[in-house]
Amino acid sequence: MDSYKQKIISFYQKHRRLPGYKEIMELTGFKSKNAVYKLINKMVEVGLVQKDAQGRLTPNRLLNEVPMLGLVEAGIPTMIDDELTDTINLDDYLIVHRDESFVLEVKGDSMIDEGIKEGDLVVVEKKKNAREGDIVIARVDGGWTMKYLRRKNGKNYLEPANKNYRPI
Incomplete structure (x- = not known):
């Protein structure tokens, strides 16, 4: 199973998704879907993957x-x-709360002094309450921006990490 496991892990790392039955057949050289079914059940049993409510394979912690x-x-x-x-x-x-997290690609340079550059990927965790000083993704005038959350005199404002931009 270890060589099959490594082939599936390599596929996952390359494509950022798990292979389907047909792809597993190609990776492993299996001639029947029944053999793939048994391999998948073994992978679920050892914790490499899990099945969601619809029966689709999802990666487990071991893949990361x-x-x-x-x-x-x-x-x-x-x-x-x-x-x-x-x-x-x-x-x-x-990632603390995986179900509440997602990734965004950064566009712009308003957070450059924090080391966050255009093209960087940022992991965002949805929260109802942000603390003063947190870097937040905030909705402003119908759009979204990433800035520091600041408070002054009981009012919230957004501060960039680039002296060329003004607080919002």
Whole structure:
């Protein structure tokens, strides 16, 4: 199963979606959909994928893991061991509430001093209440913008991270 698993993971990483039955047949060399069905059930059993309410395959946490190679000194330089020590799931560090999160591509340079440049991808978590100082996606005059949320004298305003722009 490990070689099949690796082929499916590689497909997922390349295409950012799971393969369908026919694609799994091509990847694995299986001649029947029944063999694919059994493989999928095994993948569900080991937690690689899961099935949603409609029976569609969805990726599980295991597909989003990256290798962890060890430690790096922040002081005196040392060698980094190329040997795999563990894997970690980036979702654990980047996405707290997956069902309430989405990704946007940045257009413009109003947040450049925060290191957010045009073309960057940002992970956004929907929240009802933002705190002062949070970077927010806010609706302004029918459009959307990314800025710092600021409060002054009980009033909210949006502040860019670029001195060439004025607060809104």
